[in-house]
Amino acid sequence: GAVVSQHPSWVICKSGTSVKIECRSLDFQATTMFWYRQFPKQSLMLMATSNEGSKATYEQGVEKDKFLINHASLTLSTLTVTSAHPEDSSFYICSARDLGDYEQYFGPGTRLTVT
Amino acid sequence: QKEVEQDPGPLSVPEGAIVSLNCTYSNSAFQYFMWYRQYSRKGPELLMYTYSSGNKEDGRFTAQVDKSSKYISLFIRDSQPSDSATYLCAMSVGNNRLAFGKGNQVVVIP
Numbered sequence: 001g002a003v004v005s006q007h008p009s010w011v012i013c014k015s016g017t018s019v020k021i022e023c024r025s026l027d028f029q030a031t032t033m034f035w036y037r038q039f040p041k042q043s044l045m046l047m048a049t050s051n052e053g054s055k056a057t058y059e060q061g062v063e064k065d066k067f068l069i070n071h072a073s074l075t076l077s078t079l080t081v082t083s084a085h086p087e088d089s090s091f092y093i094c095s096a097r098d099l100g101d102y103e104q105y106f107g108p109g110t111r112l113t114v115t
Numbered sequence: 116q117k118e119v120e121q122d123p124g125p126l127s128v129p130e131g132a133i134v135s136l137n138c139t140y141s142n143s144a145f146q147y148f149m150w151y152r153q154y155s156r157k158g159p160e161l162l163m164y165t166y167s168s169g170n171k172e173d174g175r176f177t178a179q180v181d182k183s184s185k186y187i188s189l190f191i192r193d194s195q196p197s198d199s200a201t202y203l204c205a206m207s208v209g210n211n212r213l214a215f216g217k218g219n220q221v222v223v224i225p
Contacts, residue, residue: 041123043203044215049212106151107158108157
């Protein structure tokens with residue numbers, strides 16, 4: 001089956017620093033990738049949608065200058081949280097979808113803790 | 116009103132019982148309905164996918180969609196301790212973004 005990996009699985013950083021999270025599709029070409037954020041006991045909230053080679057489309061209320069998304073290849077997307085603050089601490093999950101496919105395949109998530 | 120409503124209350128059942136979960140939605144344009152299972156600190160995995168009103172069965176799982184009432188359900192028969200997880204409903208218009216419910220934490224007690 002389709003496998004999506006994320007790295008790192010867990011990261012702790014200091015307030016004011018930047019953190020990069022990678023999302024890779026291992027056995028298929030991800031023409032579209034999605035980034036979600038999930039707070040404890042809350043649902044997944046879509047942050048942005050990115051198509052390979054294009055700028056990401058951000059959901060309302062998500063700061064594009066704070067959450068930088070790059071989808072430079074068909075197998076890799078990165079999310080960079082810039083100038084992280086404690087309120088950015090959350091579980092970040094990516095998903096990937098191939099062209100023409102309805103199903104999104106989710107990565108295992110990255111837990112970010114900002115101290 | 117949120118697009119997708121799912122009462123997030125935890126649910127504990129004895130092993131072998133039927134688990135019943137449901138979601139309501141407000142957007143009549145939703146065409147595709149999904150149920151995901153999420154284990155603690157993991158990403159969601161797709162369990163069931165439907166696009167029409169009615170029932171769909173897959174092993175011990177049954178997904179039910181009632182578009183007239185804007186209501187979907189998931190039933191798990193003969194529940195097992197390994198079914199203990201959070202179950203999220205999700206739906207979409209066409210091949211666009213998914214709208215998720217808050218999820219139900221299910222605990223199956225041996």
